[in-house]
Amino acid sequence: PQIRKMLSSGVCTSTVQLPGKVAVVTGANTGIGKETAKELAQRGARVYLACRDVQKGELVAREIQIMTGNQQVLVRKLDLADTKSIRAFAKDFLAEEKHLHILINNAGVMMCPYSKTADGFEMHIGVNHLGHFLLTHLLLEKLKESAPSRVVNVSSLAHHLGRIHFHNLQGEKFYHAGLAYCHSKLANILFTQELARRLKGSGVTTYSVHPGTVNSELVRHSYLMRWIWWLFSFFIKTPQQGAQTSLYCALTEGLEVLNGNHFSDCHVAWVSAQARNETVARRLWDVSCDLLGIPVD
Numbered sequence: 340p341q342i343r344k345m346l347s348s349g350v351c352t353s354t355v356q357l358p359g360k361v362a363v364v365t366g367a368n369t370g371i372g373k374e375t376a377k378e379l380a381q382r383g384a385r386v387y388l389a390c391r392d393v394q395k396g397e398l399v400a401r402e403i404q405i406m407t408g409n410q411q412v413l414v415r416k417l418d419l420a421d422t423k424s425i426r427a428f429a430k431d432f433l434a435e436e437k438h439l440h441i442l443i444n445n446a447g448v449m450m451c452p453y454s455k456t457a458d459g460f461e462m463h464i465g466v467n468h469l470g471h472f473l474l475t476h477l478l479l480e481k482l483k484e485s486a487p488s489r490v491v492n493v494s495s496l497a498h499h500l501g502r503i504h505f506h507n508l509q510g511e512k513f514y515h516a517g518l519a520y521c522h523s524k525l526a527n528i529l530f531t532q533e534l535a536r537r538l539k540g541s542g543v544t545t546y547s548v549h550p551g552t553v554n555s556e557l558v559r560h561s562y563l564m565r566w567i568w569w570l571f572s573f574f575i576k577t578p579q580q581g582a583q584t585s586l587y588c589a590l591t592e593g594l595e596v597l598n599g600n601h602f603s604d605c606h607v608a609w610v611s612a613q614a615r616n617e618t619v620a621r622r623l624w625d626v627s628c629d630l631l632g633i634p635v636d
């Protein structure tokens with residue numbers, strides 16, 4: 340445990356408490372999302388676990404309630420692979436809650452075989468990028484009304500291998516499961532930067548995050564990755580350690596000056612040249628709006 344501790348630098352040391360605050364964490368029934376939600380609940384927030392599988396979510400909510408003593412841990416159905424489900428989640432949330440202070444866009448799929456979402460989007464770009472893009476868009480007014488508020492987008496170091504090919508956004512010409520994941524994680528960073536530019540002065544700030552290499556269920560679709568993860572399981576982060584940078588971005592006081600930045604190990608991190616391309620970020624925003632039927636402004 341001592342070696343593991345030394346290997347995993349980056350601990351969120353914020354002492355901020357969250358009574359009266361409301362948070363939504365997507366994909367909160369496993370891995371990094373579950374640990375992120377647990378810590379937010381520990382600090383007193385009302386936490387919505389936005390999960391595809393409500394039954395699994397309820398078990399986790401109960402576990403968090405018992406561990407933290409916070410009964411305000413709620414489960415709501417959210418399938419990011421279906422825009423109807425995203426719209427239904429947002430509609431109910433907006434009717435139910437007066438505020439939203441922290442939105443953690445954490446859910447993700449990695450290296451799944453070629454498949455499509457209910458709306459015909461390739462699964463990686465559909466869930467990891469477009470699903471969260473729509474969710475954020477639908478919750479934006481609430482975030483603004485609740486300012487200061489924050490949006491944290493969980494991306495990955497894998498974005499370095501990503502490219503946004505607008506002619507092949509849905510893998511219609513060429514598909515590689517590993518690269519499709521990388522492209523979607525690059526899209527997370529471009530989205531964060533464009534959102535930050537658009538939200539300047541609104542009191543809502545946004546950050547993208549690489550959580551580290553984390554022992555979670557993310558590698559479920561790849562036998563090879565499962566094997567590598569198992570081999571190195573002692574050296575890679577636990578989900579609790581993997582949650583630290585998301586928590587750092589959600590909680591650290593004064594981080595607003597770094598609006599739009601990318602973080603790893605609780606520090607600002609370097610992103611690839613593609614991830615700094617404002618033209619691509621703007622075009623991706625417009626194309627995403629177009630695909631989702633959101634009026635482009």
Ligand SMILES: NC(=O)c1ccc[n+]([C@@H]2O[C@H](COP(=O)([O-])OP(=O)(O)OC[C@H]3O[C@@H](n4cnc5c(N)ncnc54)[C@H](O)[C@@H]3O)[C@@H](O)[C@H]2O)c1
Pocket residue numbers: 365366367368369370371372389390391417418419420421445446447448449466493494495496549550551552553554555556557558
């Ligand atoms: N584990 C790592 O090493 C690593 C590295 C870099 C980035 N990440 C990122 O961290 C985030 C969390 O991953 P994790 O490692 O905890 O993996 P995980 O598989 O344990 O968690 C992913 C969560 O997303 C949910 N999800 C998947 N599809 C969904 C859908 N259609 N609708 C709603 N929820 C859905 C899953 O149910 C699960 O709860 C992901 O965005 C991933 O890309 C992980």
